[in-house]
Amino acid sequence: MPEFVGYAVEDGIAVLTIDNPPVNALGIAVRQSMLAGVGRAAADPAVEALVMIGAGRTFPAGADIREFDTPRLDPHLSVVINMIDAMAKPTVAAIHGTALGGGLELSLGCHFRVAAPTARLGTPEVKLGIFPGAAGTQRLPRIVGLDRALQLVVLGDPIDAATAREWGLVDAVIDGDLRAGALAFARRAVAEKLPLHHSSEPKAGLGRPEDFKDIIDKWRMTVARRFRGQRSPVEAMESVLDGLRMPYYEAVAADRARFEKCRDSLQSKALRYAFFAERKVTKVPGIDKDTPVRALAAAGVIGAGTMGRGISIALADAGLTVTLVDTSPQALAAAAEMMNAHWDSQAARGRIAPDEAERRKARLSTATGIDALCSADLVIEAAFEEMGVKRDIFARLDKVAKPGALLATNTSYLDIDAIAASTARPEDVLGLHFFVPANLMRLLEVVESGKTSPEALATAFALARRMGKVGALARNGFGFVANASRAPMVREANLLVEEGAEPAEIDRAIEDFGMPLGPLATSDLSGLDVSWRMRRDTAETRDPSLRYVHLADAMVDAGRLGRKAGKGWYLYPEGSKRVPDAAVTALAEKIAREQGIARRRIDAQEILDRCLLAAVNEGARLLGLGRALRASDVDIMWQYGFGFPAWRGGIMFHADSIGLDNVLARVDEFRARHGKMWEPAPLLVKLARDNGRFTD
Numbered sequence: 001m002p003e004f005v006g007y008a009v010e011d012g013i014a015v016l017t018i019d020n021p022p023v024n025a026l027g028i029a030v031r032q033s034m035l036a037g038v039g040r041a042a043a044d045p046a047v048e049a050l051v052m053i054g055a056g057r058t059f060p061a062g063a064d065i066r067e068f069d070t071p072r073l074d075p076h077l078s079v080v081i082n083m084i085d086a087m088a089k090p091t092v093a094a095i096h097g098t099a100l101g102g103g104l105e106l107s108l109g110c111h112f113r114v115a116a117p118t119a120r121l122g123t124p125e126v127k128l129g130i131f132p133g134a135a136g137t138q139r140l141p142r143i144v145g146l147d148r149a150l151q152l153v154v155l156g157d158p159i160d161a162a163t164a165r166e167w168g169l170v171d172a173v174i175d176g177d178l179r180a181g182a183l184a185f186a187r188r189a190v191a192e193k194l195p196l197h198h199s200s201e202p203k204a205g206l207g208r209p210e211d212f213k214d215i216i217d218k219w220r221m222t223v224a225r226r227f228r229g230q231r232s233p234v235e236a237m238e239s240v241l242d243g244l245r246m247p248y249y250e251a252v253a254a255d256r257a258r259f260e261k262c263r264d265s266l267q268s269k270a271l272r273y274a275f276f277a278e279r280k281v282t283k284v285p286g287i288d289k290d291t292p293v294r295a296l297a298a299a300g301v302i303g304a305g306t307m308g309r310g311i312s313i314a315l316a317d318a319g320l321t322v323t324l325v326d327t328s329p330q331a332l333a334a335a336a337e338m339m340n341a342h343w344d345s346q347a348a349r350g351r352i353a354p355d356e357a358e359r360r361k362a363r364l365s366t367a368t369g370i371d372a373l374c375s376a377d378l379v380i381e382a383a384f385e386e387m388g389v390k391r392d393i394f395a396r397l398d399k400v401a402k403p404g405a406l407l408a409t410n411t412s413y414l415d416i417d418a419i420a421a422s423t424a425r426p427e428d429v430l431g432l433h434f435f436v437p438a439n440l441m442r443l444l445e446v447v448e449s450g451k452t453s454p455e456a457l458a459t460a461f462a463l464a465r466r467m468g469k470v471g472a473l474a475r476n477g478f479g480f481v482a483n484a485s486r487a488p489m490v491r492e493a494n495l496l497v498e499e500g501a502e503p504a505e506i507d508r509a510i511e512d513f514g515m516p517l518g519p520l521a522t523s524d525l526s527g528l529d530v531s532w533r534m535r536r537d538t539a540e541t542r543d544p545s546l547r548y549v550h551l552a553d554a555m556v557d558a559g560r561l562g563r564k565a566g567k568g569w570y571l572y573p574e575g576s577k578r579v580p581d582a583a584v585t586a587l588a589e590k591i592a593r594e595q596g597i598a599r600r601r602i603d604a605q606e607i608l609d610r611c612l613l614a615a616v617n618e619g620a621r622l623l624g625l626g627r628a629l630r631a632s633d634v635d636i637m638w639q640y641g642f643g644f645p646a647w648r649g650g651i652m653f654h655a656d657s658i659g660l661d662n663v664l665a666r667v668d669e670f671r672a673r674h675g676k677m678w679e680p681a682p683l684l685v686k687l688a689r690d691n692g693r694f695t696d
């Protein structure tokens, strides 16, 4: 028997065990073996029923995503599923772990489904830019009804076994031994001659579209609202609705063509790339499963400002006790009040249980002296962004922290080596760069100094996982990787206003591209004084031959600090809604006059190219310097740090999809117009010449 699917017969029941670790993906070898196994069970007169189960941790979690990049390999999954459906003997899918995508579709071919209580079932294909491509869009509504099928297929979120039972998606939830329970179910199906359910029935169709108008309208609205710019949720919905427009086999055929178009689309390629990028980002050279990871139970956070509070919440949410330290008792009291209110509100909204909120509150304590951190396993400093302040804190921490404690700074641009040098244990020092709001944003940039030990890094990555965040490695250097690659985008947005673009035009271009918030609206949110202070602190080392952002300084001088001041690039008369302000245009005109800049109309394409390609060029420079490990790491940082749409892959993937020769040509054009800051990165030049790609 082929090795990917085990075959055994027990007391008249054939058991097919799918064994393709780690997630039993339904690659070609599995499909071939399944076909052989199902054929054998069908032909064997001693076999009365068939049970299908996954070896190891899960029922198949889907098709093998890597196969979507290869020419079609037969048999198609649908052939296997149809063969199971057509069997005259009862077939039972025994589901544990995650029955996802093609895995769930496989189970829909079975006449019965039973599941472990912890199983999860779903069709996450839209998250890969496709939709269920093995007739799931036709079979699901025939089992759970149109509304629930649309929920599963359009949103892509899995449901638990209890919900699946309630919806009729599984016939029984089995406590205890799943295999034994499934065998017992199959025996009962044989003994009691249970009618075999065919999820391809009724073949005539599901009903007329006009009978489901409300449901269809509701989901059309949801798709338009939640998935702006994305194609697969629309196609997923239309695929399900095909079942109302035509009989089963016609709908399946129509879906096949639709599926292949989706699979070959740039959006699907981007999402598949993002899927693997997310799994690659945590693989760091020099760290493997044998690298020791320190146990973290007690954490300290220094600084009770916005970052310190967010970080404390994230740590307490992950089960660590947190001692928040600040020299100001008032700041500590305000921080504790805010954090406790946060957990209360989480409980009030049903996001966590009330007793869980109490447990999280109980994990928090405050102190005014750094000595309180003497027993902490981990300390994260989130104090004022000034080297003197940081070095002083770390020198004092070095004296009080216990041996082996991880000492981290949340600085967003200061030199980690210089901070580490103020301790006698630089191997334990690293950057843990959180993004605002720290408890919500999923990116955690793990910044390695020249001396950080592999053990400290491995511990930081384990902490990221524990907090539900995606850790991504950056090597030390001004602004690290995420902010360093984004800074040129903000610079260009500022310069574009000087040159004649309205702030709203710039933000709209970037938001229409798919980012949640444009760069100028984002600056208003974080405060224009933040980058102003950074420019002031680094003025001495600035290259005077580079064009400077005079307007950004003038905005701060005019008190336009952003939302907190009620005015920045926009006015905020009622809190958060942004309103364009002619005073900004007037200020830009004044600066342009002073700087001799001829203002002009600037179209959306130029805005996009200036903002995105400036970031790409910087990303390439950082890659060339080895400050980022992989182009896909940069893309993950943009996705989880700045909300870059996964369906565009990331800035580096975006550049690859334009073609690096085209990117270089545009960068050269901007270099000619705007000077040295557009100097193409050596890596970009090399890859463009070699017809290469960042993401290969």
Ligand code: HSC
Residues within 6 Å of the ligand: 022, 023, 025, 061, 062, 063, 064, 065, 066, 067, 068, 072, 077, 098, 100, 101, 102, 103, 105, 124, 125, 128, 131, 132, 133, 134, 136, 276, 279, 280
């Ligand atoms: C699909 O099923 C389409 C169908 O409609 C059929 C269409 C038929 C028509 C075809 C015509 C051509 N494939 O995430 P982890 C790897 S689309 C390949 O770290 P966890 C993963 O890369 C699919 N590889 O584990 C990683 O590899 P590494 C629909 C897959 O425990 C390793 O497995 N299904 C893979 O945190 C472990 O993964 C989905 O979208 C796959 N399908 O989470 C589910 N799935 O060790 C995608 C995983 O080398 N998977 N790998 O880094 C997941 O969501 C998560 O992996 C799980 C496990 C929740 C399953």
